[in-house]
Every structure is written in C-alpha cells, then in structure tokens.
Amino acid sequence: MSVARPLPHDAAPLHVSGKARYVDDQPMPADTLHLAFGLSTIAKGRITAMDLARVRAAPGVVAVLTADDLPFANDVSPSAHDEPLLSDGTVHYLGQALFLVAATSHLAARKAARLGDITYEEETPILTIDQAMEAGSRFEDGPVIWSKGDAPAAIAKAARTLSGVLEMGGQEHFYLEGQAALALPAENGDVTVISSTQHPTEIQHKVAEAIGKPMHAVRVESRRMGGGFGGKESQGNALAVSCAVVALATGRPCKMRYDRDDDMTITGKRHDARIDYTVGFDDDGRIQGIEFVQMIRCGWSMDLSLPVADRAMLHADNAYLLPNARIESHRLKTNTQSATAYRGFGGPQGMIGMERVMDHIAHALQMDPVEVRKRNYYAPADTAVPDRTTPYGQEVEDFILHEMTDALLETSDYSARKQAVAEWNAQNRFVKKGIAFAPVKFGISFTLTHLNQAGALVHVYQDGSVQLNHGGTEMGQGLNQKVAQVAASRFGIAMDHVRITATDTGKVPNTSATAASSGSDLNGMAVKVACDTIRDRMAGYLAETHQADPATVVFADDTVTVGAATYSFAEAAALCYHGRVPLSSTGFYKTPKIEWDRVKGQGRPFYYFAYGAAVTEVAVDVLTGENRILRTDILHDAGTSLNPALDIGQVEGAYVQGAGWLTTEELVWDARGALRTHAPSTYKIPACSDRPPVFNVALWDAPNREDTIYRSKAVGEPPFMLGISAFLALGDAVASCGTDYPSLDAPATAERIWHAVRRVADV
Amino acid sequence: MLYRPESLDAALALMAEPGAVLLAGGTDVYPALRDGMPPDRMIDLTRVADLRGIALADGTWRIGGATTWTDIVKAELPPRLAGLQLAGREVGSIQIQNAGTVAGNICNASPAADGVPALMALDAAVEIAGPEGLRTLPLHTFLKGPRQTDLQPGEIVTALLIPDGPGRGAFLKLGARKYLVISIAMISAVVEIGAGKITNAAVAVGACSPVARRLTALEAQLTGATAADIPALCAKADLSDLSPITDVRASADYRGEAVPTLVARTVLTAMEAPHVA
Amino acid sequence: MSLSISLSINGAARDIVLDDVRVTLLDLLRERLALPGTKKGCDRGQCGACTVLVNGQRVNSCLTLAATLDGATVTTIEGLAQGDRLHPVQQAFLEHDGFQCGYCTPGQIMSAVGLIAEGHAGDDADRIREGMSGNLCRCSAYRGITEAVQDATRRMTAQAAEDAA
DSSP: OOTTSOOOOTTHHHHHHTOOOOGGGSOOOTTOEEEEEEEOSSSSEEEEEEEOHHHHHSTTEEEEEOGGGOSSOOOOOSSSSOOOSSOSSEEOSTTOEEEEEEESSHHHHHHHHTTOEEEEEEOOOOOSHHHHHHHTOBSSSSOEEEEESOHHHHHHHSSEEEEEEEEEOOBOOOOSSOOEEEEEEOGGGOEEEEEOOSOHHHHHHHHHHHHTOOGGGEEEEEOOOSOOTTTTSSTTHHHHHHHHHHHHHHSSOEEEEOOHHHHHHHSOOBOOEEEEEEEEEOTTOOEEEEEEEEEEEEESSOTTHHHHHHHHHHTTTTTBOOSSEEEEEEEEEOSSOOOOOOTTTTHHHHHHHHHHHHHHHHHHHTOOHHHHHHHHBOOOTTOOOSOOBOTTSOBOOOOOHHHHHHHHHHHTTHHHHHHHHHHHHHHOSSEEEEEEEEEEEEEESOSSGGGOEEEEEEEEOTTSOEEEEESOOOSSSOHHHHHHHHHHHHHTOOGGGEEEOOEETTTSOSOOOSOTTOHHHHHHHHHHHHHHHHHHHHHHHHHHHTTOOGGGOEEETTEEEETTEEEEHHHHHHHHHHTTOOOEEEEEEEOOSOEEETTTTEEEOOSEEEEEEEEEEEEEETTTOOEEEEEEEEEEEOBSOSOHHHHHHHHHHHHHHHHHHHTTOOOOBOTTSOBSOOSTTTSOOOOGGGSOSEEEEEEEOOOOSSOOGGGBOOOSSGGGGGGHHHHHHHHHHHHTTSSSOOOOOSSOOHHHHHHHHHHHHTO | OEEOOSSHHHHHHHHTSTTEEEESSOTTHHHHHTTSOOOSEEEEOTTOGGGSOEEEETTEEEEETTOBHHHHHHSOOOGGGHHHHHHHHTSSOHHHHHHOBHHHHHHHTOTTOTHHHHHHHTTOEEEEEETTEEEEEEHHHHEEETTEESOOTTOEEEEEEEEOOSSEEEEEEEOSSSSSOOOSEEEEEEEEEETTEEEEEEEEEESSSSSOEEOHHHHHHHTTOOGGGHHHHHHTOOOTTOOOOOOSSOOHHHHHHHHHHHHHHHHHHHHHOOOOO | OOEEEEEEETTEEEEEEESSTTOBHHHIIIIISOOTTSOOSSSSSSSOTTEEEETTEEEEGGGSBGGGGTTOEEEOGGGSSBTTBOOHHHHHHHHTTOOSSOSSHHHHHHHHHHHHHHTSSTTOHHHHHHHTTTSOOTTOOHHHHHHHHHHHHHHHHHHHHHHHO
C-alpha cells in the first residue's frame, strides 16, 4: 500500500528543477495589464479630496479605478461585508487600498500608484490594546464569556493564588511567494482566475459578487502556493477581485502581485494579544479555579477574527483539567492591518496563556514544572473519572499525553539534563541555561461546523491511469501526495499511475479553505469515497463476468484478481470501459459527531484532539540577552501517519516557526500606525543557522481512536505550539538569575530577555 | 546610459559631467533607484583594474575601492586585519559579500555599515581621486553623518589605506539572529600585546551613533591592562561619545548598556587568538 | 536610451537590448527570457530566493543590474541539469526533502552550488548553516537543506577524486 510510506512531495522533481509554476510564473499574453493599489498614508480619517491626475498621466497607465468605478460589490471581506476593496471615503488603517492602477507593466503600475494626491481629514487612530479597551472599540457588543463551574468562588477558597499578565506579539506570515492572482476574461462575461489561495471557493464567491454574476460564471484555479500558513485564506481576495473586475472592464488579462513591502504593509497577520490571569491552586499545584481575560487585537475589519478569538478561548485549557474556569474574550477593533488566520488560528495565543500559568505555579511552589503539568493533565483515555470535561463542555476522550510525556522525558533525558542545567547555572554567571517541557492538545475541526465537509472528483481512464481532484490546496504541506497515496492504496496501484490536478472550482464545488489542519482529513476521506465507488463498480462488473462474488475481487500490486483471473489494473480498466462501466465518480465527506453552540460556548466542536510534547534547552547571554536554542526533542502524535517523512517535515517546520513567533519575530508599529517592520531587513524569521543544532523529532505511532482516513491525524497546525517550549526555556534561564518570576513577554527578543534579567536579578 | 570604464582616468572623465550615479556591487544602489526616475548616466566601476585588489607596499595595505567583501574574507591578511575579515563575513549574506564592495560600504555611510568600525579601529584612510588628483583623508573625517560623506562631485573613492603592523583584530555584532542581520550594535578592536599586557589598543563602535566612533579614552586606559582587567575597565568606560538611538531594532538603553559588555568581549577575543577561518 | 549587452545564460549566447539601465537580472530572466525558475521573494537581497551564479559566484539577481553583465556567464536553476540528469545538488535536495512549498528551492539549490564551489564549508553542518543563511525558508525545511548540501558535497568530492584518478 502507498499510505504510511515516507514518499517525497509529488512535485519534488519540478521543485528541484525550477519547473514548478506559481501564479507569477504563468506565461501571459502580451497585452496583459498589471495592477497595483494606491495606499493610504494615514491610519484613520476621511478622504476630503483624491486627485489622481498624475497617476492617470503616468507612463504605461491604462486605467485608474476608485470605489465609484466598481460596477458591483465593493467588498472583499470573508465574513461581515465590512472590508471594501477600495476605500469608500473613510480610512481605517495605514496601508489601506484607496485606488487601483492598471498599467502595461508591474513597475509602471507600482510607480504610478505612488503618485496619488490625497487630502485627508485625519483622526486620532486607535492602535493599541489599551487604547481599544479604553475606547470600547470592539467587534460584537461586549466580551464573549464562557464558564465552567464557579471560578471566582474556587479561586477565593484556594490555598494559593497568583495573578499575572502575558503580552504576545503578532506574526507576519512571510510566505516566500507573495500574494498574487491573475484573471483571464472569457466569453459571456465569465472569468477565469488563477490565484495563490488556500480558499478557491471564497475567491470565486467574492469575484462573483464583484462582477455581478452567479458563481457559475467564475472558475478559480490554485495549483500551488509558495507558502500559505493561513495568510492566503482571505488575504488574496483583494487581488483576485481587482484582476477580475479590471479584466472584464478592459477585456485584457490582468495580473497583480504585491511587492514584499506592500504585502507586509497591506495584509493581516497573526493577532497579537494580552492575557490577564488569576489562578487558585492547592499546595500540590493542582488548579482549583482560573480566570482568563484574553484581549485580542483584531485590526480594522472583522475578517476571521471571531473564530480566531473563539479558538483562543477553546485552547485556554490546553492539556489541563480546569474544575472551575472563566474565560473572557475581547475582540478589539483597531486602526491596523486586519489580523487574520495564521497557523494555529488563535490556538497558540490561548495555549501559551495556560502554559504561562503552569510555569508561574511551578515557580511559586518551587516544583518541577513537568510535575505540575502532569498533576493537572486530563485523565488518561478509558479511565473512570468524574470529570474530563473542557471549559466548553467537550469530553476529552482520547487523552494520551501521560504516556507521551513519560516517553519524551525518557528519550530526551530530561531529568539528567535538568540537573546538568542547574549545575551549569550554579557555576556560570554570564551564560545561563534553561530547559522546559511543553505539551500540546489541539482540537481538530473547523469550529464553524458546516465547513467540515469536502468533495473530490476521481477519473479512471481506460489505460488505467487515474486523475484526481479535490477541494484542498497545496502549499507545501504535501496534501496532494497524501491524497494521491490514499487513491493509489484504494486501487492497489503504484503512485505513478495517479495524477493530481490543480484545485479547480469547476471540478469540485463549494469547498472549504485548506485550513484548520483539515486538508488530508477531509479531502483524503472524500477521495477515498470516490475511489471506492469506482472500485466497487469495477469489482461488480468483473465479478459478474467471472461468475464471482464482488467481495472477493482484490485490487493490489497493480493487478485486479477476480476468481482465477488476474488482470493488470490497466486491463481491468479497459475491460470495464468496454463493459460500459462509469469510471468517474465524485466523493463527499462530512465530519461526524461534531456539534457546537458558539454563543453558549458548549458542545463538541472538535472531532478529536492531536497531541504533542517538546523539550527545549537554551542558553542565554545575560549581559546582552542574546540566546540560542541548543537542543530540541519532540514527540508528536500524527495518529497512524499517512506519510512519516512529510509529517516530520511539518512538525519541524511548525516548531521553528512557532519558536520564531516567540523569539526573533517582532512587529513594530509607530505612533502614527505605520508598520515599521515591513521588510526582511527588520522583520527576522528564523534562518538556517537558527534551527536547533540538535533536533530530535519522532512520531507517536498510534492510531487515531476516531475513524479518520487510515486512522491518521491532522498535523499542519498542532506542532506550531511546540515552539512554546522554547519560550518557556528562555524564561527558565532568566529565572535562574534571581528569585523573582521573570514574567517574560513575547516575542522574547534579546532586548526583552536582557530587561527580564535585570528585573529578576535587580542589577 | 551605463558606462563601464576600464581605467581610472576614463572613469574620472565620465565623472566630469554632473548627475552620474556610481555603481560597484550595486547592492545598495538598486533598491534606492528602483522607484525614482532613471538616472541619466550610471558608471560601473567594477572593470577599473586599479580599483580592485589588496596589496601591501611601504607598510600600508591598499584595498581597492571595488574590492568585494568576499575578496577581503578570502585574502591572506595579518592578524591585525582579522576584525575586518570577520566583519566581512557578517556583511549581509554570502551573495551580498560576493557583490558588495568596501568603498560602497563606506560611501553609503549607513550608521550600521558593517565595515566601518573595523576600518576605523585600523586607522584606515580613504584615498580619493578627483579632477584635482589624489587626496587622502582619515575615514572618520570622510564620514560626516548618516548617508553623508566628504566625497565631492566628480570624485571616486579609489582605495582604503590601512597601516600594517603587529597586533590582532576582532569584531563582534549584536543582532536579532546569527547571520543576515542588520546590526543593533557592533564593535571592532585591534590590540597589541607585550608580556601579557596591552601595549596599544584601538576600539570602535558602530550603530550606536550617527557615525561609528573610536573610544579614545578607553583605549588609553586599556594600555597596560591584562586580560583580567578588561571587564572592569570596560564596565566603567566613558561612552559619552556614543549616542545610541531607539529604533525598530532596539532601544537606546539596551544599545548603551550592551556596549561595555561587547567591548570587553571584543578586546578579550583580540587578545586571545586570531580567529579567521 | 537603450543599450545592448551580450552574455551567456545557461550556456546559450544571448544579445539583449535594455531600455532602462535599472533592469535587474531577475526581471530580465523572468520577464524577458521566459526563465521563471528564479524566484522573486523580497526584491531587496534579503531572502535569497533569486540566487543565481554569475561567473560562477552566487549573487542575488534582484540586486544585479543586467546592464553590468556584458560578457558575463550566468547560470540559473534551469541550466543546472544535463538533459534529464539532475545536478548532484538537485538530486540531493530531492532525496533529502530539502523543501516544502518549493518557492525558495531554486535559490537554495543555486546557493548550495555556489557554496560547494567556494570550498570553505566542506560537509561541516555549522559552516553549511552559516553559508546558507542568506537563503530563507519559511517552511523551515532547514534540516533537509543542510543534509542535502552535506550529501551533495560528499558526492561531488568523491566524483572529483574519481575523475582525477
């Protein structure tokens, strides 16, 4: 069988030879127009005059559009219709699109777009969490509050209490391929859009609204993305809609891509947040009650902020049983980029709040932080306990972190290394080491229940080759390869007989975004259903012609065995074709068991949980705050892995990205609301030399208890949060400089660490 | 129009008319040019043979202005110039080092230019050719402020001149990441040692003032010091010549406070061993 | 005002007329010569996605003005394989899974070819990581990248020794 094998990406030969095409690599007709936005230079206010004469007169300019020139919907929001493509006269953040330029070259469009003469009536922007809280600037009427038990009473009764605050920064996706789209006008006023998007159906939907046509007039194709990470779930809408509108207005193909600084200035990022916590616990470190206040900075439009903030609440418990909990969530509206989906989708923000509490309790009790964590873990699966309920009412039925923790502590030699770190720190004044363990329990399913569906389209051709299409998109995670492995396994054929084509709304309709780690869970199942439909038809026909029982027909090793006869798969396909058997089928899957009332905060939003655990050791130079990760050990639960090589790649990459979020990746806005870190010179993602020099990653090899595709588990997002262990290890190193709790904020840049050392050591 | 002169005289002749943009590695030029009007004339200096190469004559190292950082990193140079070579290894990436030139680095006059502290600690002078002939002035005089130099219209930086000598150099950079960083602060030191004591020291600090500065008071105090004295001397060094600022990379506080530590480490590294691989 | 240059790209002589001296090698390759394998990541020399070899040395093609390349030899990712036979570095990236989304891969591979030619790093992982630090990979496939460079270095060294013998 092809599943469970460590096969490389399906496009690997294309990637290494430079032949893999991305949107901007598509050959385009000579009359193609190139688009660029003119951007606002203030964060909040009203436009009193917009003189675009110089823009129109610039070399190469063919058309200049403002909101008034848009024929139909002026909206690219994925949620609340609150995100005009071009400003309606008000400005909500610095970098907002005000007008659109179409020119004969990318450079001509870009240069012309900078020539707009805009007069504003400027207002004072709301930029920070404090400003937004004070002004009551928020989405929804008030904070969302979910509770379990009576947290204030439990805290009041507890033997010990602690309070604290954790601030964390946002994160730029920095997909190496910037946002890009192109549109080709078709007959009948229809349009074909090729987009670097995680969500072709959303692009189709927004383009249809913008051109005033039903969705059937728009076909959207996404071959691959040069990285997505959530940043291409909704942020590509503006480019695709612009291209489609101008293509239909001019009759010419249109292409748009953001230059890097524009991309960073315009598009949304991970939500930054502040979490206030108060926890009551006993002398053994067991939590009695806890209160979280999560303040999430959402930016100017709603985008996906509500489900992101929900997911932060849904992960406020991480892996721990909270007998009494109260979680209050503020979704703050600010005059900054509209924060959007980013790997983990709020989960990392919620989870790090809980891990901070664990760390703080351990420090207060002078206990090993791992011990505190284990005491608060949910009960192991299949044990009888009175309470295994999350704060939102879901029973944690599949908890495997007890076993995983013990295994990782063993393989990482945690105890001995913890001892060695303590000895090192006793002997060294200027370089301190730290070591930390962090677990992850991440809920799998879209919390918007209806999104948990997927479709597929599979064709078997008469020569036995198989072409398949599904609603998921490929952004490097290897989804296409995993799904192809499923198809090859169902038909018992070799991988080279299977070809996956670009995601296409004309082939599989009404797809959900490739997000929430759901890609292979949903699409793998849909493909399996389609393959099994065709296989059953083939088996039925061949059994009939051989007087055999269809159940005895075997598809394996590129052959089909029916009774005494054995055919190659190609021969079997040809026989079925001549027997007039339909060799094409759709497949459909919807996730079972889930139900969720987000207003009450009660139900089963997740089909299952994915687990992981990491131990990270770091060294900190206390005089400069400079730091390095020395070693990382990870044990991650991918269920029965569909492809261990791809899954380990996901785990490693996610960890490094998570550690980057919490260490070097710092976004800085100035007092005017301008993002100052809008280029890789100032925004620092991990480079090759930043990867841990010792990096041991293993998969926890056990089947998913739920009936997922080959009992695998989703793996895109959960390991991102293993990066929290790096942040905790830095805190551990800082804590060794004194007796106070360091209360390190994120990102823990060298400078923040340096400040924390001075606070703790009081030097 | 782009001109590619092959001799210095030809280059100077081209410079006689105003409005020309000089280009060597181009790593700083292109990003600055991209969104403006095309320059009338650009002059590519990379083919002027005299401008490239490293040679020792009469006790002076002459590094041609169009010498790339890769050339410097690879060159066989005495331990005194080790700080310059280490700085070269941290200029951007190797792709940048292969194209970027030493004259480009100083003419661009960024407060965070990697090459400048090392050159200053080496008492480098700038050799400039112009309509009036050659002139030479100290690097610290040449650099007048951020993005400002003493280069006059029609002039070309032809070389950096560095006195040869004993001693060892070192370089340290504080940044967000290990490589590919623009510096928060950087230090270069050159020390000469006799009988375990410093007999002569030069220390320069970059990215903590509009133009990199030598710490002359500290240099005097370092004379006669042993390795054991260094941390204490540096901790109470007079840094009043520095004026670190707060920007997106770091706060002024942090820059100011990290400097004594970095200086001590750089001096100690220079005292220990040459470290160029 | 236009100017003409002649250069060799992937072994083929090309005569090119430029209408703006500011055309970068990257734009020339992608937009004029139908060689889109070299990628535009940041367009300011900070990500390495556009790395190519000029006269055997790796450079960021986004910072290299095409006009300065008269007489130069340029190698891009499209010029590395010999027919269907992949270059050892390409083969190593394939075998070690040195990528996820693939967008930085052409730049990583060209940078690795340059690094190996420079001959400083050998198969030392730390030196390779330093030497490859000008090529960002947001998917963080750095393990595969480092291992691929180590492996390719060993293979190419062995091959060179064999050829010499």
